[in-house]
Amino acid sequence: MDLLDTFTDERGSLTVIEAEKDIPFVVRRAYWIYNVPEGQERGKHANRMTYQYLVAVKGRVEITLENKEGKRAYVLDRPDKGVLIPPMTWNELLSFSEDAVLLVLSSQPYRPEMYINSYEEFLRIIREE
Numbered sequence: 001m002d003l004l005d006t007f008t009d010e011r012g013s014l015t016v017i018e019a020e021k022d023i024p025f026v027v028r029r030a031y032w033i034y035n036v037p038e039g040q041e042r043g044k045h046a047n048r049m050t051y052q053y054l055v056a057v058k059g060r061v062e063i064t065l066e067n068k069e070g071k072r073a074y075v076l077d078r079p080d081k082g083v084l085i086p087p088m089t090w091n092e093l094l095s096f097s098e099d100a101v102l103l104v105l106s107s108q109p110y111r112p113e114m115y116i117n118s119y120e121e122f123l124r125i126i127r128e129e
Helices: 119-128
Strands: 005-009 012-016 029-034 042-047 052-058 061-067 070-076 081-085 090-094 101-106
Touching: 052 061, 052 070, 061 081, 070 081
Parallel strands: none
Antiparallel strands: 005 012, 029 101, 042 090, 052 081, 052 101, 061 070, 061 090
């Protein structure tokens, strides 16, 4: 998990993410997830080539990431915290607070064929690497 550069004065706070400095890619796609009903989960997939960087710009989101090195859990609960999801990392976006807004910066445009949507297939692939 990263703490992002934040500048605060009497006017408020400004947090910065710079491509190829704070994140190791040029942003080709950005989207945000919000209004997630209580108990609903998002993600539950891996991406073959895409890097993603996640920031909860509002609220709280619990995230679980798994790759061939193991599984880690994160809590994004401040707009100056972010987490990088490299390719071939299974992600589960869990426990969204009612007010959560999750910003996702992506290194690639959406291409459905690049997603692995089966956990069993993901495990098989990372075991073969």
